[in-house]
Amino acid sequence: MNDRVELSKGLALKKMEKFKFGLEKDKGFTYHHGIRVGKLALKLKNIIGIKDNLDELIEVGGIFHDIGKGSEPHNEFGAQITKEILKDLYSEDELNIIYDIVFYHNQRKKGNFPYYIKIIQDADMIDHYGVTGLWLDFSRVKDNGFSLNEFLEINDSEDNIQFHNNKVDLLNYDFSKKELETRIEIQRNIAKLFKRESCGDLLIDDFKNMGAIFNESL
Numbered sequence: 001m002n003d004r005v006e007l008s009k010g011l012a013l014k015k016m017e018k019f020k021f022g023l024e025k026d027k028g029f030t031y032h033h034g035i036r037v038g039k040l041a042l043k044l045k046n047i048i049g050i051k052d053n054l055d056e057l058i059e060v061g062g063i064f065h066d067i068g069k070g071s072e073p074h075n076e077f078g079a080q081i082t083k084e085i086l087k088d089l090y091s092e093d094e095l096n097i098i099y100d101i102v103f104y105h106n107q108r109k110k111g112n113f114p115y116y117i118k119i120i121q122d123a124d125m126i127d128h129y130g131v132t133g134l135w136l137d138f139s140r141v142k143d144n145g146f147s148l149n150e151f152l153e154i155n156d157s158e159d160n161i162q163f164h165n166n167k168v169d170l171l172n173y174d175f176s177k178k179e180l181e182t183r184i185e186i187q188r189n190i191a192k193l194f195k196r197e198s199c200g201d202l203l204i205d206d207f208k209n210m211g212a213i214f215n216e217s218l
């Protein structure tokens with residue numbers, strides 16, 4: 001275990017714990033999202049096949065990428081405070097790389113960025129989908145006071161489907177696109193089950209043949 005990464009996590013948590021007050025509904029999501037984005041980015045790097053010694057900086061960039069949330073533009077504010085928070089742990093050159101990751105993480109397709117920024121951009125998007133995406137949807141439903149049927153109707157709408165499909169085009173790497181498409185599909189399939197439940201259907205027989213559920217258009 002790398003000491004500087006562990007120390008960085010502690011510093012990020014200390015700062016993001018304040019989100020309980022600044023971002024009332026966060027409840028630690030942004031901190032854990034950052035941890036996941038750092039890990040996902042390193043997995044993408046591995047698959048893409050890049051070998052260098054930037055793993056630690058990429059992981060820390062992932063951990064800190066949303067630290068400015070709540071003060072928009074959060075990428076710019078976040079990049080500044082990240083440099084300040086980590087100044088005793090990293091050299092100026094290392095801090096500049098972490099700064100760039102945080103600053104450009106949400107500037108997808110707005111420049112010719114080095115790979116370490118592009119994998120964070122992709123990892124950040126991917127982490128909002130799949131079962132986590134459903135969890136986020138349900139949280140929004142609760143926050144906005146939608147009923148179960150209202151959620152299903154919105155979820156099924158053409159606009160919503162297009163909105164999520166458009167996210168795939170924003171990613172930088174083919175593998176990231178496939179992962180995001182897979183997560184979107186998982187999310188839709190679970191929503192189909194949800195829709196079936198909402199009609200009072202029994203799932204026990206269908207569960208034995210998940211393919212039938214997932215392929216059937218409801």
Ligand SMILES: [Fe+2]
Nearest residue numbers: 033065066124
């Ligand atoms: Fe993020």
